Amino acid sequence: MDRGTEPGAPPARGAEESAPAEHAAAGRIPLAVVVVDREGLVSHWSRGARRLFGASREEALGRPAVDLLPVSGALPDTGTDDDDSTPYGPYAAYDGLGPDLESSLDGRLSYPAAGRARLTVPGRDGERVDVLWWAYPLVGPGHERLLVLAADTDVLRQEDDEVAVERIAPGFALHTNFPGADELARRLPEILPSMSVGESARIVSQILELGYPVLEFSQNDLVPVTPDWGVPRRAERKARRERAARAVQAGEPLPEDLQDDVEDLEHAAVRERLEFLNDVSGRIGTSLDLSRTIIEVSRAVVPRFTDVAGTYLREQVVAGEGFSDGVPDTTTMWHRVALEHTDEPGRWDDVVPVGEAMPFPAHTPFFQCMTSGQPVLVPRISEQMGHMIASQFEKRDIRPLITGRSMLVVPLKARNVVLGFMILLRHPERVEFNDMDRVTGAELAARAGLVLDNARMYTYQESVAETLQDSMLPQIPARMAGCDIATRYLPGTLLGRVGGDWFDSVKLPGARTALVVGDVMGHGLNSAAMMGQLRTAVQTMAALDLPPAQLLRNLDDLAQRLGDNYLATCLYAVYDPIAGELHLANAGHIPPVLVRAVDGRSELLDLPTGAPIGVGGVPFEAVRVRVEPGDRLVMCTDGLVEVRGEDIGVGLATLCESAAHPAASMDDACDTIIRALNVRGGRKDDVALLMARLNGIEPDDVAEWRLALDPAEVRRARAVVREQLHDWGLARLVDVSELLVGELVTNAVRHSHARPVVLRLVRGETLLCEVDDDDHTLPTLLSAEPTAEAGRGLRVVSTLAREWGASRTGAGKTVWFELTLPRRR
Numbered sequence: 001m002d003r004g005t006e007p008g009a010p011p012a013r014g015a016e017e018s019a020p021a022e023h024a025a026a027g028r029i030p031l032a033v034v035v036v037d038r039e040g041l042v043s044h045w046s047r048g049a050r051r052l053f054g055a056s057r058e059e060a061l062g063r064p065a066v067d068l069l070p071v072s073g074a075l076p077d078t079g080t081d082d083d084d085s086t087p088y089g090p091y092a093a094y095d096g097l098g099p100d101l102e103s104s105l106d107g108r109l110s111y112p113a114a115g116r117a118r119l120t121v122p123g124r125d126g127e128r129v130d131v132l133w134w135a136y137p138l139v140g141p142g143h144e145r146l147l148v149l150a151a152d153t154d155v156l157r158q159e160d161d162e163v164a165v166e167r168i169a170p171g172f173a174l175h176t177n178f179p180g181a182d183e184l185a186r187r188l189p190e191i192l193p194s195m196s197v198g199e200s201a202r203i204v205s206q207i208l209e210l211g212y213p214v215l216e217f218s219q220n221d222l223v224p225v226t227p228d229w230g231v232p233r234r235a236e237r238k239a240r241r242e243r244a245a246r247a248v249q250a251g252e253p254l255p256e257d258l259q260d261d262v263e264d265l266e267h268a269a270v271r272e273r274l275e276f277l278n279d280v281s282g283r284i285g286t287s288l289d290l291s292r293t294i295i296e297v298s299r300a301v302v303p304r305f306t307d308v309a310g311t312y313l314r315e316q317v318v319a320g321e322g323f324s325d326g327v328p329d330t331t332t333m334w335h336r337v338a339l340e341h342t343d344e345p346g347r348w349d350d351v352v353p354v355g356e357a358m359p360f361p362a363h364t365p366f367f368q369c370m371t372s373g374q375p376v377l378v379p380r381i382s383e384q385m386g387h388m389i390a391s392q393f394e395k396r397d398i399r400p401l402i403t404g405r406s407m408l409v410v411p412l413k414a415r416n417v418v419l420g421f422m423i424l425l426r427h428p429e430r431v432e433f434n435d436m437d438r439v440t441g442a443e444l445a446a447r448a449g450l451v452l453d454n455a456r457m458y459t460y461q462e463s464v465a466e467t468l469q470d471s472m473l474p475q476i477p478a479r480m481a482g483c484d485i486a487t488r489y490l491p492g493t494l495l496g497r498v499g500g501d502w503f504d505s506v507k508l509p510g511a512r513t514a515l516v517v518g519d520v521m522g523h524g525l526n527s528a529a530m531m532g533q534l535r536t537a538v539q540t541m542a543a544l545d546l547p548p549a550q551l552l553r554n555l556d557d558l559a560q561r562l563g564d565n566y567l568a569t570c571l572y573a574v575y576d577p578i579a580g581e582l583h584l585a586n587a588g589h590i591p592p593v594l595v596r597a598v599d600g601r602s603e604l605l606d607l608p609t610g611a612p613i614g615v616g617g618v619p620f621e622a623v624r625v626r627v628e629p630g631d632r633l634v635m636c637t638d639g640l641v642e643v644r645g646e647d648i649g650v651g652l653a654t655l656c657e658s659a660a661h662p663a664a665s666m667d668d669a670c671d672t673i674i675r676a677l678n679v680r681g682g683r684k685d686d687v688a689l690l691m692a693r694l695n696g697i698e699p700d701d702v703a704e705w706r707l708a709l710d711p712a713e714v715r716r717a718r719a720v721v722r723e724q725l726h727d728w729g730l731a732r733l734v735d736v737s738e739l740l741v742g743e744l745v746t747n748a749v750r751h752s753h754a755r756p757v758v759l760r761l762v763r764g765e766t767l768l769c770e771v772d773d774d775d776h777t778l779p780t781l782l783s784a785e786p787t788a789e790a791g792r793g794l795r796v797v798s799t800l801a802r803e804w805g806a807s808r809t810g811a812g813k814t815v816w817f818e819l820t821l822p823r824r825r
Helices: 047-053 089-094 101-105 181-186 197-210 231-250 256-283 290-301 315-319 365-372 383-390 435-472 525-543 548-562 648-659 666-678 713-727 731-751 793-800
Strands: 027-030 032-037 042-045 113-120 128-137 144-152 167-169 214-218 308-314 334-341 376-378 406-414 417-426 483-490 499-508 512-523 568-576 581-587 593-595 602-604 622-626 631-636 687-694 702-707 757-763 766-773 803-808 813-820
Touching: 032 047, 047 144, 101 113, 101 128, 101 144, 256 290, 256 435, 290 308, 290 334, 290 417, 290 435, 308 315, 315 334, 334 417, 365 376, 365 406, 365 417, 376 435, 406 435, 417 435, 483 499, 483 666, 499 525, 499 687, 512 525, 512 631, 512 687, 525 548, 525 568, 548 568, 548 581, 568 631, 593 648, 602 648, 631 648, 631 666, 648 666, 666 687, 702 713, 702 731, 713 731, 713 757, 731 757, 731 766, 731 793, 731 813, 793 803
Parallel strands: none
Antiparallel strands: 027 214, 032 042, 032 144, 113 128, 128 144, 308 334, 308 417, 376 406, 406 417, 483 687, 499 512, 512 568, 568 581, 581 622, 593 602, 593 631, 631 687, 702 757, 757 766, 766 813, 803 813
């Protein structure tokens, strides 16, 4: 359309005839858009195609494209049109040159093509239309094969029968109602490489506003494939520009007739640099991975802007650490993190290997760049400067690689902090870097610096979050009383993948073990911190031996006090290996899987679901489940079984199936589950998995006695322990066991109120001794004076026992110690 025309309205016939030639050379006209599939059938037919070729959309879709489009590149001879007398004079010079449209339609051409055809449009009373067409092959997984664009040239006719434009090119290549419009829009710079990012964004927004495609044409447009009209005029202009460039380079005065060409050169140079920067901006920063970003920055400038690009970053940036904002100095270490070049492979590898770290002396251009934060331009590296630069490379002569080359050193900085710098070198035979290149390099470095800083900050924050989470995840022993445990933790695959998943096990009185798996909703540092608070709370309340339902109730109250924005799910189970029983309560978590040892059958335990922790005001229920020695309990977070777009029941079924798979060890069993569920793809959340093999404790391995609140019972306690250990074949532990049992029973008898003291021995992986009484005050390890009569008992226990501890129970407290069993011969 003419620039004075209402946006979206087609130009009036003859509007250009009254306009000067220079105005007619810039504007827009409606464009026909046709998409052809791999069978050669029309899959898209725009409104512009209906107007130009006469067929409706319903008539065109599904028909062979060759039946609807002009398939000849040469104009038919009508006997009236010739180069001088027809209104299409300048176009006739292209008749019959190049491939015709049929070659593109039948797939013979794998590259873009363009041409001109003359056709009679049905329904227009024999009207002949002069059509320009462009054909762009489409590659990729889609069903579309060819994009065809066409336009009526009548709107370009001048009053003097001459067309002022040299190149006519499509500015946008799709119709918005095409099903693949979004994909084609993303690929617009590939289809039309001459179009800058800014131009494509402007045209895309125009298409969305106007609702139909357009054709842009201009005297200065350059596209990869266009009909070769006006070659002599373009060749003449190219020669004039080359003359102007030589004159400028030689410092000679310009003839008056070349002044405009110099301006054209300057405008072309500015546009080229802007397009280069836009292209670089689109190619870097595709991820927040620091290593990938570094490679993207290096490859974006070679070979288009430079022949060699070496990237150096501060040591702390590479390590993902923080550093002060001060100016770098001669002690600052710089890591060479990337090196791209166009030289023969391996030429730079030995002399300047990637990964090397070094400081830079104050007399080098690199130090000047990093301290000033400004680009440093060296038009040509002299032998003296080459020697000065090479002096820092011990036993390596870098002079042959750099001497005689043009060098530009640009800082990579963000928020006025220098993160690194790039050394750009051009071959001696290539034009030197100039002031415009320095400006371009500075802008390039500024954009690259921001991208690198974003990646650095993300890497740093991710490292902090992962360190925090790793510190909160417990190191669970592989064996607890009556059970073996294996765990796995997998971070998520999304940004901010650090989450709130955790697992834990807590030793309880009576040789029992608490098994916990939880999941704080959300990701990031806040979720990880919340997870740490909840895990600590669970450990504390488990040590109080609270029943599972009561523990979840207390945890819910705590979560509400911590804040309204946190929710978590939690599954809490207590395994009693002596009774052969699981006591479980659930707070909105996915149910556990129990694999029976007898027949290998697996099942999801039917538990009351409960509400997530933090909802408040919802009661929790607990259930008891009988288990047999060898049964396996599998507890996990929903990140393992839940995939977006898929029913969670599919994941739970896979969990049951994989958990029942035979395995040589607990670790192998965990790996089997991870492989079965992680290979399905689509997992974005973090994963916590805990598996416990419930071995049980045989009745013969447990001995228990009730002792009256009488000091004389201490002697009896020693006697029964001595006798039991002899029966178990543990005579080597008799002396130390008698001593430690005497100390614990003495304290229990002294501080108990009414209930008898209970003494229990459990033989498992260790020898466990527990003493229960009804006093809730936990014992304290004291430093006894040499003359004190009391206070040494627990010091003896702490010194001789492998491990000892105390915990409150509902009836009082339990004090226990463990001894290592002697090795069997």
